[in-house]
């Protein structure tokens with residue numbers, strides 16, 4: 001039985017690979033707390049680090065863990081992934097005003113050493129986000145095209161260096177993920193998406209939260225740090241290590257983060273992404 005999404009919304013997600021236009025999951029007070037919490041986390045960064053370092057800190061910050069376990073968010077995710085799913089990833093995508101930084105077109109699943117491909121990302125807006133301040137853009141329906149070819153580019157303003165090769169997706173079809181503060185979007189792990197530079201005078205910040213069906217298994221030889229937190233239902237598969245719920249409100253995680261991008265070419269080969 002559906003918790004929050006109508007049959008039409010579920011069908012839309014299935015066809016297009018994303019959902020927008022949901023009621024806010026945080027009110028003005030919740031949005032203020034989220035922004036204040038981000039400031040507290042930023043205080044834990046060391047010289048030379050930036051907000052990109054705040055990754056998987058739901059494992060060390062109860063404040064973030066509680067946001068990732070927000071009941072309204074989990075209801076939506078349950079409608080998409082089914083009754084049994086876990087949380088495993090979170091990070092902030094922040095573009096200061098007038099920043100050149102972009103996010104190149106990519107499929108999340110290319111970055112993650114997990115199978116099968118039954119995962120979804122929630123993007124929670126910390127402030128109003130639109131075309132002016134570099135909202136994320138997605139290619140509707142591109143999640144049905146299978147895994148696309150990605151190549152490494154070092155000559156780029158993108159914070160991600162594995163980008164979808166051109167010609168495999170229709171950029172002219174892109175839809176902008178405009179959100180009000182406290183609203184979420186949800187997208188499929190195979191959906192092609194990215195975001196442009198922020199040419200406005202407004203910051204643009206979102207928290208991404210990654211959830212997977214309990215059947216999804218991580219290749220720990222690529223990412224040995226993968227930890228799961230059951231959100232709903234039961235994990236009959238027990239494929240993955242289980243994380244410990246953090247007790248401190250704000251805490252940093254001191255360890256190397258590993259996606260396929262960071263694990264390097266060897267990992268791409270091992271996972272059969274390249275020859």
Ligand SMILES: O=C(O)CCC(=O)C(=O)O
Pocket residue numbers: 093103108121123135136193194195206208
């Ligand atoms: O916020 C962005 O610009 C990109 C976010 C993203 O790539 C993701 O949520 O997977």
